[in-house]
Amino acid sequence: METEAPQHPPWYLEPFEGESISHYFGRFRRQEIVNISAPGSLSRKAGIGTALSRWEKFRFNPRPTQKELEAMAKLIGVEVSKLEALCPPKGVLMVTCSTRLCAVCYREAPYHRIHWQFQSTEYCEKHQLPLISRCPACDEKFPLPSEWKDGNCQRCGMKFTSMKKRQIIAKEKRAKRLGIRSDSKSV
Ligand SMILES: [Zn+2]
Ligand SMILES: [Zn+2]
Structure with missing residues (x-):
């Protein structure tokens, strides 16, 4: 039986399991169809000021509000829950002075x-x-x-x-x- 595929815009980009918000939005912005080099530009398109610039630097103080997440989710065509999964859980402190790798x-x-x-x-x-x-x-x-x-x-x-x-x-x-x-x- 066929299930109906969700309606995604052409610039839709599926996040990877456990991917960081910074990595995801780097990929998103570099897509040919999007091609936005500055996080602030995408952020302003969503009407949330420069919030994305902070998120991409792992600065989550203050945390993204539901309104901000909803605005960004709507703009890029991704479910809010998937955007939330790219962010750290509440109360988790982030390293912002360096980028870590395994x-x-x-x-x-x-x-x-x-x-x-x-x-x-x-x-x-x-x-x-x-x-x-x-x-x-x-x-x-x-x-x-x-x-x-x-x-x-x-x-x-x-x-x-x-x-x-x-x-x-x-x-x-x-x-x-x-x-x-x-x-x-x-x-
Ligand atoms: Zn080197
Ligand atoms: Zn490892």
């Missing part, structure tokens, strides 16, 4: 996860590896996920998918500092 997760599915930016998430639970926020090759800080177009360091070009080794080194260093043996099985 290279192994990224190799599995190339997008930035919202939970990497939670202050409480220093480790990737799935891979038992510390998250990194700088390029292992040139030490450049990772840009905001909204700018993760090609999945590599913008300075030296190293691919995010090749950065696992640095996470392992960080894990070993950390274990040494704490005086415990690194459990190589879980890597």
Whole structure:
């Protein structure tokens, strides 16, 4: 039996599971049909001032209001609940001074996860590896996920998918500092 497909506008973009709002809107704005380089421009089209610029930087103080989410959802043709899922849960503190990455997760599915930016998430639970926020090759800080177009360091070009080794080194260093043996099985 055929089910009726939901009516989506041509610029509709399905969010990935656990994707961060910054990464999602980077993808959304870069679509050929949209092609809006500044988050503020899209935000103003939705009539919510420059709120999206803050969200893309993981600044959630104040949190998005229902009205703001509804206005943005209407503009881009995405359900409000899907927009909410791109944001951190209430009460969760965010890291805003750096952008975090688990290279192994990224190799599995190339997008930035919202939970990497939670202050409480220093480790990737799935891979038992510390998250990194700088390029292992040139030490450049990772840009905001909204700018993760090609999945590599913008300075030296190293691919995010090749950065696992640095996470392992960080894990070993950390274990040494704490005086415990690194459990190589879980890597
Ligand atoms: Zn991971
Ligand atoms: Zn680099």
